[in-house]
Amino acid sequence: MASLNPPQPAPKWTHTPEEVLRLTKDAIAEERARLDKIGNLKPEECTFESVFLALAEGENKADSIVEPLTFYQNVSPSKELRDASNEAEVLARDFGVEASMRLDVFRAKQAAEENIKKSGNELTAEEQRLVDKMLLDGKRAGLALPDEEREELTNLKKELSQTCLQFSKNFNEENGVVTFTLDELKGVPEDVISGYTKRTEDGKDVYDITFKTPDILPVFKYAENPETRRTAYEKYENRLAINKPIMAKFLDLRRQIAKLLGYPTWADYITEVKMVKNAKGVKEFLTDLEQKLRPVGIKNRDILLALKKEEHDQKGLPFDHEFYLWDYRYYDRKFVEQSLNLDDSLVKEYFPVSKVVPAILDIYQNLLGVKFVEIKGETWHPDVQVFAVWEKDAKDESGFVGYCYLDLFPRESKYSHAAVWPLLPGYEKPDGTRSYPLTAMVANLAKPTPAKPALMRHDDVVTFFHEMGHVFHGLLSRTKFSRFHGTNVAGDFVEAPSQMLENWCFEPKVLELMSSHYESGRPLDPELIDKIIKSRYVNVGLFYLRQLFFANFDLKVHTDQDAEDYTELWNSMREEISLVKGKNVGAGEGTFNHIAGGYDAGYYGYTYSLVFAADMYATVFKPNPLDPKRGKLYRDKILRPGGSRDEIESLKDFLGREPNSEAFIQELFGSQDASSRKDERLVRSSDLRWIEIEMFR
Numbered sequence: 001m002a003s004l005n006p007p008q009p010a011p012k013w014t015h016t017p018e019e020v021l022r023l024t025k026d027a028i029a030e031e032r033a034r035l036d037k038i039g040n041l042k043p044e045e046c047t048f049e050s051v052f053l054a055l056a057e058g059e060n061k062a063d064s065i066v067e068p069l070t071f072y073q074n075v076s077p078s079k080e081l082r083d084a085s086n087e088a089e090v091l092a093r094d095f096g097v098e099a100s101m102r103l104d105v106f107r108a109k110q111a112a113e114e115n116i117k118k119s120g121n122e123l124t125a126e127e128q129r130l131v132d133k134m135l136l137d138g139k140r141a142g143l144a145l146p147d148e149e150r151e152e153l154t155n156l157k158k159e160l161s162q163t164c165l166q167f168s169k170n171f172n173e174e175n176g177v178v179t180f181t182l183d184e185l186k187g188v189p190e191d192v193i194s195g196y197t198k199r200t201e202d203g204k205d206v207y208d209i210t211f212k213t214p215d216i217l218p219v220f221k222y223a224e225n226p227e228t229r230r231t232a233y234e235k236y237e238n239r240l241a242i243n244k245p246i247m248a249k250f251l252d253l254r255r256q257i258a259k260l261l262g263y264p265t266w267a268d269y270i271t272e273v274k275m276v277k278n279a280k281g282v283k284e285f286l287t288d289l290e291q292k293l294r295p296v297g298i299k300n301r302d303i304l305l306a307l308k309k310e311e312h313d314q315k316g317l318p319f320d321h322e323f324y325l326w327d328y329r330y331y332d333r334k335f336v337e338q339s340l341n342l343d344d345s346l347v348k349e350y351f352p353v354s355k356v357v358p359a360i361l362d363i364y365q366n367l368l369g370v371k372f373v374e375i376k377g378e379t380w381h382p383d384v385q386v387f388a389v390w391e392k393d394a395k396d397e398s399g400f401v402g403y404c405y406l407d408l409f410p411r412e413s414k415y416s417h418a419a420v421w422p423l424l425p426g427y428e429k430p431d432g433t434r435s436y437p438l439t440a441m442v443a444n445l446a447k448p449t450p451a452k453p454a455l456m457r458h459d460d461v462v463t464f465f466h467e468m469g470h471v472f473h474g475l476l477s478r479t480k481f482s483r484f485h486g487t488n489v490a491g492d493f494v495e496a497p498s499q500m501l502e503n504w505c506f507e508p509k510v511l512e513l514m515s516s517h518y519e520s521g522r523p524l525d526p527e528l529i530d531k532i533i534k535s536r537y538v539n540v541g542l543f544y545l546r547q548l549f550f551a552n553f554d555l556k557v558h559t560d561q562d563a564e565d566y567t568e569l570w571n572s573m574r575e576e577i578s579l580v581k582g583k584n585v586g587a588g589e590g591t592f593n594h595i596a597g598g599y600d601a602g603y604y605g606y607t608y609s610l611v612f613a614a615d616m617y618a619t620v621f622k623p624n625p626l627d628p629k630r631g632k633l634y635r636d637k638i639l640r641p642g643g644s645r646d647e648i649e650s651l652k653d654f655l656g657r658e659p660n661s662e663a664f665i666q667e668l669f670g671s672q673d674a675s676s677r678k679d680e681r682l683v684r685s686s687d688l689r690w691i692e693i694e695m696f697r
Contacts, residue, residue, distance in 0.1 A: 006388050007397040008436045011068055011424070013378040017084035020069045024088040027065040028095045034058045039104030046111035048123065052131055055105075060427050060435065060482045066092045068423050068438075074172060074415040075380050075407055075442060082413065086169050093161035101154045106138035126480050126644045133483065140272070142261050153260050160253040167246045167596035173413050177208040178216075178235040180228060187224035189345050194449045211239050212410050213417070214446040220329040221344070226317070229326035234585055243590030247566055250596065251557050267558040267601035274492045274605070275647060279559055282604045286555065289607065290548050290577065292669070297541030301579045304331040304539070307338075325574070325582030328546075332539050339538065342531040344457060350515040350524050351461055353445050353454040357408070359514040360461075363504065364468055365392070367631035368476065370401055383409050389475055402426065402437040402475045409454075410444040418443040418463050420470035425482035437486065439474035441467050453518050458532055461514065462505045469498030476635050477642035484644040491598075492605035493647040497638055499606075499613035500621070506533050507625050540668065542579065547607055549577040554595050554603040611664040612651060618663035619655050 015023070035058070038051055070092060072085035099105075113131060116123065123131065142153045177197075181204060185193060196207040196215065209215050209232070219232045254266040263269040267279035276282055305323045308331055312319040323331075336342050361372050371394070372387040379386060385406045391399035402424075410416070424438035443464065448454045456464070474486040487494050504510045508529050515524040524532070553573050557566065570589040575581060594603055616638070621630055637654035651659045 004390065004394060004397065004399070006400050006403075006436075008400070010375070010377045010386060010388075010403055011438065013068075013380045015069065015072070015081070017078075017080045020072065020081065020084040020088050021091075024066055024069055024091055027062050028091060031058050031062045031099070032095070035099060035102055035105050038108050039102060041108050041111075043111040044115070046108045046115055048112060048116055048121075048127065048131070051108050051112035052127075052134060055109075055134060056130060056427075056481045056483065057430060060425070060429075063482055064424055064435065067421075071421055071423055071440070072380065073169065074421070077381060077411065077413070079413070082173075086165060090162055090165055093165065094158045097154055097157040097161060100137065100141040100157075101143065101150060103143050103150070106141075106143040109135055109138060124480075126484065129644060130481055130483065136273070140261070140269070145260065149260055153257065156253055156257050156260070160250055160257065163246055163250040163253060164596040167243050167250065168593055170240055170243050170246070171591070171593040171596075172415055174211065174239055174416070175412060176235070176239045177210050178219075178232050179206050179208050180219075180232075181206055184225055184228045185219070185223060187222045188218050189222060191449045191452045191455075192218040192222075194451055195447065211236055211416075213444055214410060217329075220326065221333045223330070226324075226326065229330060230324070233326040233582070237588040237591070238586035240590035241587040244567060244587045247589055247592075247596070248563060251566075252563060254558065254600070255561065265559040265561075267555055270491075270558070270601040273490065274602070275490045276492055276604075276608060279555065279601070282551075282555055282601075282608075283559075285608060286548055286551055286604055290545070290552075293541050293544050293548070295541075296669075297545045297579050300539045300542040304328070304335060304542075307331050307335055322581045323579070325580045325585060328542065328580055332542070336535055336538055340531045340534055342528075342535055347524075347528065347532065348455045348457050349452075349519075350517050350528075351456040351458065352516065352518040353408070353456055355516040355518075356456055356461055356464070356514055357406070359516075360465055360468060363510065363513060363626070364472060367626060367628060368472060368635050369628060369632060370472075370476070372404065379405065379407075381407065381411070383407060383411070400436060402439070404471055404475065405438070405440040406443075407440065408443045408445050409447055414444070415442050416444060418467050420467050420474065420487075422474040422486050422488075425485040425488075426477060426479065427482040427485060428480045435482075437474055437477070439471045439486075441471055443467065455518065458505070458535075462502050465505050466498045466502050469501040473497055473639050473642075476639040478640050479642045479644045481644075484642045486639075486642050489643040490647050491602045492608045493612065494609070495606055496609035496612040496616070497634075499610055500617045502613075503617045503621070504625055506536055508533070509626065544607070544668075546578045549574050550592070550594075551604040551607060552577055553589070553592070554599070554601060557595075558601040610667075611661050612659055614663040614667045615659045615661075616651070616654060618666070 034054065038054055041050060066088070070085055070089040073082045073089065076082050076085065109131075113135060116131070142150055145153065179201070182193070185207065192215075193207065196209055198205060198207055200206070209219060216232065216236060220229060223229050223232070258264075258266040258269050261269060263272075265279055267282065271278050271282060276285070301323050304327070305321070308323065308327055309319050309321075311317075311334075333344060336344070365371055369392045371390045371392050373390060375386050375388050377386045385408075387404045387406070389401040389404055391401060394400065405423075407414075419442055421440045421442065422437065423440050424436070426437040427435050429435055445456060445460060445464075446454050470487060477486040479485045482488075505514075508526070511529045511532065512523045516522070553570060556569070556573070557564075566589045567587045570587075570592075571583045571585060574588075575583055595601075599605070616634075620633065621627075624630060633654065638650055641650050648659070
């Protein structure tokens with residue numbers, strides 16, 4: 001297979017800042033000319049081919065050029081290139097606003113729809129979906145508004161785009177540190193400390209700790225001194241205080257836009273095209289789940305508070321009967337260690353990056369019938385791996401699937417969490433041949449230390465497994481139009497396929513396949529595997545209430561009619577919903593990049609989609625998670641269609657029935673037998689622990 005040549009070359013990754021801007025401007029000019037041509041059509045000239053197909057071809061081409069160029073801002077080591085990439089995205093977004101507001105093009109769409117109906121020619125299901133979605137785009141863009149209001153809307157949208165980009169740019173380029181002495185870091189594992197930057201200050205050795213996950217998380221989880229944890233949290237929460245006024249600005253702009261468009265709130269505007277349909281549905285979902293979780297969360301907190309009192313009494317530390325934000329991760333970890341005798345640092349030794357990454361790729365390849373072939377090619381950084389992806393039994397070019405890039409290790413000014421970018425969509429070209437997709441996974445796994453190789457916590461493994469689910473959604477979708485390719489599905493469904501796949505990380509057979517002690521090479525033993533699986537049951541109430549805080553904050557700021565002090569709201573809502581004290585920690589809302597970068601009024605989707613994830617796993621995969629036949633069913637019914645049909649239809653096709661919440665409720669709260677057990681501390685958890693990294697605050 002290594003001798004096969006992909007029918008589509010990998011893209012160039014050696015652009016200069018000047019090229020990034022020139023190519024972006026050229027792509028915009030070409031697309032503007034295309035829109036001019038469509039907008040100038042006479043009504044009788046407007047057909048499916050001359051309007052909808054032409055618009056789709058423009059989307060295909062423009063996205064294929066611009067997406068990789070605007071991606072540099074997340075990964076390039078060059079500030080000049082990142083700045084150019086950010087500027088290119090501003091240009092592209094501004095043009096997107098301009099294009100969405102073309103009344104002449106909208107009228108051409110309306111004329112084309114009328115002519116299609118008159119002709120009696122039947123479109124395919126995907127073609128009809130294209131027509132419906134493109135017409136809805138125009139209505140949601142406000143093209144029915146009077147000229148003056150439409151112009152105001154265009155200006156507001158452009159300003160909103162630039163404001164959100166500035167928020168995300170600050171988030172990506174944050175490079176602060178918090179500094180401690182060795183004594184203050186007591187409890188933090190030695191191999192972690194050895195990776196910190198050590199220097200001398202006022203005649204004593206100190207350690208600078210970045211706010212990247214592999215650096216800061218061990219302080220929150222292991223530092224024995226509560227003052228160390230408190231200081232670390234305060235610095236961490238305030239690391240993006242610069243974003244405080246920017247959030248206030250983009251929320252105000254969204255309120256103005258929603259009002260102009262005639263929607264009650266921005267959340268109603270956003271959810272119109274989601275599975276949930278409106279803000280009321282989101283509120284009902286979150287309220288119902290919070291009511292169910294709150295009693296469990298209170299029990300969880302009381303148990304951890306008792307653990308805190310016991311430790312403070314032993315160490316002679318003052319105890320004020322409060323459970324703080326900086327207590328949560330520390331005592332959650334201690335409870336797991338004590339109740340399950342499970343040491344996170346020990347488990348980590350079984351997951352060296354050099355073993356886990358290939359093992360996870362092997363599992364996915366066998367399950368989904370594909371083959372990864374590493375190739376040497378241009379990348380944006382020497383750390384990046386490039387793979388050509390083929391059908392498992394490919395004999396010629398027709399078996400090519402696409403490209404996958406893995407950028408796994410932290411570096412300065414790189415995107416600081418884990419995410420997947422669908423840089424090139426798959427689609428059918430006018431001549432009937434295929435344009436192949438490219439997906440890039442960006443993560444921040446720990447690097448080697450002088451004492452040990454690069455090791456992954458089990459949570460890191462879950463995160464990696466989850467994100468690879470997005471990779472394969474982007475690779476194995478096969479649609480006619482790029483608009484429907486891969487993860488271009490409803491925002492409250494997009495996480496479901498990847499969340500379902502997290503279950504593999506709690507399957508004994510899979511854990512054995514993925515693990516290999518960095519010294520002995522032995523896999524995890526059955527006893528340790530059993531403890532890892534049981535750890536899913538611990539403190540589910542506090543864990544999920546924390547996620548509901550993020551979702552409720554997101555919903556409230558996008559349904560309120562007036563501005564608030566968002567720092568006060570962030571801290572008070574967290575205290576009320578998450579059951580942890582810490583009102584004066586800082587402007588933590590400045591770190592909530594999700595609602596600047598596409599998850600506005602959509603954070604609820606992480607939990608909402610778990611209903612579908614739990615149903616898919618329990619119904620199809622649970623009896624044999626590694627069965628390639630089940631993998632093919634998943635590939636054909638869920639991944640392949642992408643967004644080319646309603647998500648509920650894909651689910652019904654896969655499940656053989658309407659989806660329901662039974663498996664999700666079972667995951668969350670267990671059976672009646674389980675809930676009546678003497679040990680009420682252990683309540684079944686779902687698969688959201690990956691957010692500990694992805695949404696780490």
